[in-house]
Amino acid sequence: MNQFVDLEALRAACLTLPPGSDAAAEAVRERQQILTKPIGSLGRLEDLVAWLARWQNRAMPRLDQVDVLVFAGNHGVTRQGVSPFPASVTAQMVANFSHGGAAINQLSRVASADLRVVPLELETPTRDFTEAPAMDEPDFLRAVTTGYDAIRPDRDLVCLGEMGIGNTTAAAAVAAALFGGDGAHWAGRGTGIDDAGLLRKRNVIDDGLKRHAAWLGDPLLIAMALGGRELAAILGATLAARRNGIPVLLDGFVCTSAAAPLARLTPGGLDHTMLAHLSAEAGHRILAKALGLTPLLDFGMRLGEASAAALAVPLLRAAVACHTGMATFAEAAVDNRT
Secondary structure, eight states: OOOOOOOHHHHHHHHHHOOOHHHHHHHHHHTTBBBSSSSTTTTTTHHHHHHHHHHTSSSSSSSEEEEEEEEEOOGGGGGGGGOOSTHHHHHHHHHHHTTTTHHHHHHHHHTTTTEEEEOOOOOOOOOOTTOOOOOOOHHHHHHHHHHHOOTTTOOSSEEEEEEEEEEEHHHHHHHHHOOOOOOHHHHTTTTTTTHHHHHHHHHOOOOOHHHHHGGOHHHHHHHHHSSSSHHHHHHHHHHHHHHHOOOOEESSSSHHHHHHHHHHHHHTTTTTTTBBBBSHHHHHHHHHHHHTTEEEESOOOOTTHHHHHHHHHHHHHHHHHHHHHHHHHHHOOOOOOO
């Protein structure tokens, strides 16, 4: 079990990230030049294979072992009326996952991926971030460590997602603190809050930003003060995947916000990640642009649960299949370009 003894140990791990393999990515590009197709004709599928190769450190990437990790947490800020659903729904949905009744169960099965759901102290919500930091340092580091240790080093790809009533409020607050702007700029309707609730949500975010203004220059303190345990676990999992040479599919707005501190801590901190989709949640497009992430899908989804990340796995498998299964011009006895 990895254990970050303090914030500085975590910071050091975030600042010393291993690079991807230029040689593996270049091998993909070279093979793409001789496959039986016009150069570049598979468009972004070719880029996806090179990305997988770079971070798996394999000239011929594979997707045999895929994990879907869903982290669940509860938020004290829900007492402010920022969600139409009670916090009890988080644990109820975790039970639904365990019984196979959620969308992510079906999508993981279609993707031939192993689904694991990791609840984080659901009986003890984080503190209301308008009154105090959502987590103290030991709580935050425990959650980060839980996410870090959830990564299995032999995986070819990891899909990350979350479940937690109130977590779009936390995600919007984190995004605002990392990239600027206020509640009106970042807050969306989440699970379907009405106009009055949306106004409360915006005000709550602004209150949190004011309360923790002294911490807003430090991405880790931002995550600790305004985030949640499931967001912290996603940060830990994203970090562990990088350090183990595993590419990552990020799900929606909450998941992207959770991983974003890594990008703010070090250039290229999220290069091993791909954005699975563009969420219908209002702030996700803004956040994706700020991070320079181009989504794979845009289906108007806003469910969370790693649903879009799982949905994108067959797309990546199709890219790999074309790369590894197509014949070269020489093998197929087809004339190449002159």
